[in-house]
Amino acid sequence: MAAGILLAGGTLLYWLNTRPADQLWVEPQSWTLTRETPQQWRIQTEFVARNLNPLLEVTLAQVTPRLHLLSAGSLEQIHSLIRLRSRHEDLPPRQDNYWQAYILSPASQTGLEVEIQLTGDGLSDLRSAWLELDYIQYGRQQRTLKTSHLILPLQEVDPLPELNWQQQEHLSWAPIPTHLLTPKDEWPAVIERYIRPHAQPGDIIAISETAAAIVQGNFRHPLQVKPGFLARTLCYFFPSKTSLSSCYGLQTLIDCSGPWRVLWAFFIGSLAKLLRIPGVFYALAGEQAALIDDVTGTLPPYDQFIVLGPENPAQLVQQIQTQTGYEIAIVDANDLGEVKILAATSGVKGSLVEQALRKNPAGNSAEQTPVVLIRAQ
Template structure:
């Protein structure tokens, strides 16, 4: 009997020890080395040569571990109206570590990012060729290897840099609607380098007058906030892999990665109970849309891959953060009523947020035919002039 009790006690201790180790392991963050795009500038803008320089950062957000970066490289994709085959691209990476000088030969030596610290590196991209002025944007992928307690993991940071800029003084034509005139306003390809207020000031304000309303697409606003994720960085869990099959094929939640982004935003339990509640409403009351009501606004605003213009068609774009603060800031800075909207070609207009001066009924009617377009028009702003 004593032997049995002894074996049981040892087994219990082993189980408790194993559970303790597992609990501690699950609390560990792994290799949480984050990429921040930083500031990018066009240093040279000649007829046959562009030079783009950026200074991204690597930030160690791992609570109690140092993370090593043994490898770091960058590759580029050029987007333009013409062929890019005649263009030559050279990429130079120079470490700017706070405690170690860069090598003259350009070699990236393994570097340790210490606890809660960060490091920078300079990326210089020279584009040379006769068709350089046809380029619309530059997509930079920074590939870096993290090495630490979590193992050896490759990661990629993404940066989009606009290279073509419409003349803000050029006034697009107005279009008539029953209650207002509308002007779709072209801009450059919006990126993390932009802010909604400055974009409105630059492109819409020259054509506006008192009483006008400026509307911004919710997806471009989210892009300016950096709220986009490449599917390779999304790890679909048990819930997302199973529930995604129950959404319509046209839904941005109909893929495991698309739905997982919502899980990451609002939590698995809210998604699960929204699914249960939405199913019950549909079965018992014959009413759809219950899931989106229960899961929150972000469920409707996520755009999956192919949901927007290149190169963001390769990413999952989330809904904007704090949209009310953004429209209030635009109204204060420009004097224009402002609204962030979600509009499609099916005559569906959702006003995500609107400043106090906005007549929501007028905006809804003015945008019913989606003057901004759903293709690559690149007119994320629409100026509305009530009649």
């Protein structure tokens, strides 16, 4: 009898553990900005909600949009009105901003729209908007709060500014300002708008590794990261203010490289440090170990996110070169004079890139100059 109960219980636990998890994801699809008057702007955004579970339905139980405006001035004279609308095929949208709980059948999707009306003085000082869309996943498993993020550049940037050229011997370079880049951008369009008017044959375009990752969408909010025991323990052994000194930054690395690789790298790195051999952990823990920028690591509003290094940088530079014809390098540079070329096309001379970027002309703060144009005289 006891053996039968244990067998039945084990079978039930196995069955429960093999059930596909609730997988509801709400993601931004598109957005438009209309400047109706200098004192009245309208932003329309569209999101899609997908049930990725192939067997079970899930409920999108609640949706709450939250807006953050980033400006070069004050927000006191700016007023915002947010309208939330469903875009279901079988139900008309409500007009009172209330989200009526909606069931998504297996492997199905539905839509929703957020409209933002901005009015008042000071709209021209706005730099960007960060729209957070909180939503509730409700199904077989635990009721879960999730958040989708949409970052919107609102600043109009002159595509033909006077560049701040710097020169050393026979090499010149200039940081190129752009609008706030987002995952909706494409590098050929960015290069066509901001770089081609200044470029000459033979120039090198050096792209910040952070900007490359942002355009790929390779960043995550800390609420999307679930620190485990390993991350909560090992983070105390990393120097303060480094990207792995928070359990969220370290857990992001663990998610990328795997817990056993990170633990092994920590063990070997600790032994190497006793022998005064630096950098062993970063060499063993995976390519993201030295590239992850934790919260505060880049310009607002990305300072609230963990930004990883770009995925497949070698493939990315080849794609950009094929589409634009320019020599491309993706580079990690800092204010300490360290320059690391993650990937470059065949015509890039690494010594020239390192010389031009040694003083980090693009900056590590809110300069919004993700690209440096390099020219050999």
